[in-house]
Amino acid sequence: xxxxxxxxxxxxxxxxQIWKWHWTMAASICHRxxxxxxxxxxxxxxxxxxxxxxxxxxxxxxEGFLLSxxxxxxxxxFTAAVTYHFANGVRHLIWDGPGxxxxxxxxxxxxxxxxxFAITATICIWxxxxxx
Amino acid sequence: xxxSLRTPTSQVRxxxxxxxxxxxxxxxxxxxxxxxxxxPWFIFSAITAARGGxxxxxxxxxxxxxxxxxxxxxxxxxxxxxxxxxxVIEDYIARTSTRQALLIFNTFFVAVLFVATALxxxxxxxxxx
Numbered sequence: 001x002x003x004x005x006x007x008x009x010x011x012x013x014x015x016x017q018i019w020k021w022h023w024t025m026a027a028s029i030c031h032r033x034x035x036x037x038x039x040x041x042x043x044x045x046x047x048x049x050x051x052x053x054x055x056x057x058x059x060x061x062x063e064g065f066l067l068s069x070x071x072x073x074x075x076x077x078f079t080a081a082v083t084y085h086f087a088n089g090v091r092h093l094i095w096d097g098p099g100x101x102x103x104x105x106x107x108x109x110x111x112x113x114x115x116x117f118a119i120t121a122t123i124c125i126w127x128x129x130x131x132x
Numbered sequence: 133x134x135x136s137l138r139t140p141t142s143q144v145r146x147x148x149x150x151x152x153x154x155x156x157x158x159x160x161x162x163x164x165x166x167x168x169x170x171x172p173w174f175i176f177s178a179i180t181a182a183r184g185g186x187x188x189x190x191x192x193x194x195x196x197x198x199x200x201x202x203x204x205x206x207x208x209x210x211x212x213x214x215x216x217x218x219x220v221i222e223d224y225i226a227r228t229s230t231r232q233a234l235l236i237f238n239t240f241f242v243a244v245l246f247v248a249t250a251l252x253x254x255x256x257x258x259x260x261x
Contacts, residue, residue, distance in 0.1 A: 035213075035216045042213065042245065046248060052252065053252035056186050082171060089164050092164070093165065093168075128176070132179075132180075
């Protein structure tokens with residue numbers, strides 16, 4: 001497999017720049033990107049839990065970072081990634097289980113709803129965090 | 133069936149070209165179903181606890197029910213994460229040696245984070261009791 005990479009002259013399928021952007025494509029790419037972001041971002045939550053077990057000084061250090069502007073920005077991004085990955089993940093389960101909303105117009109509509117859900121839910125969570 | 137190039141044994145095993153059949157697919161979805169419940173719970177429960185600072189967080193993690201659900205959430209999330217990153221690595225890294233190294237690193241990374249968080253919650257729970 002590895003040896004054939006450079007010598008392979010067979011035609012390639014159209015790459016991402018060739019395609020016209022559409023909702024389902026954006027939804028799919030964002031699902032993977034948000035998943036990868038969560039993979040990295042969960043280190044923050046791990047640090048938070050470990051700090052709580054390590055004592056008040058360690059906790060104050062991590063809490064200070066999480067409450068700084070950079071920490072809040074990272075947590076905001078994490079929240080957006082969670083809510084988007086959550087909504088689009090539910091859509092994947094619906095595709096795999098009951099198996100509806102496959103028709104292009106429905107799939108596009110659901111993709112838009114997923115983005116709208118992520119934006120709304122992120123705002124609600126942060127309103128809850130600051131005002132709740 | 134008579135047209136298939138696969139051997140009868142291969143068809144019965146049903147493991148396909150990836151040699152792991154539907155294992156990955158099913159585990160990804162079972163952990164996803166668990167996370168549908170656990171993630172919203174975690175977000176609201178953790179924000180509420182974190183608002184009160186260190187004492188409130190420790191009290192939250194130290195309560196048995198919270199600790200149990202938290203470890204379930206941590207376990208499902210890290211397992212789901214490992215499966216997801218495995219697919220990303222398999223999709224983009226063509227070079228076998230690099231791919232295998234990253235797949236092993238993925239497992240180690242997730243295992244370390246899982247053990248660190250799960251033991252932290254248990255420590256708080258046991259010292260609270």
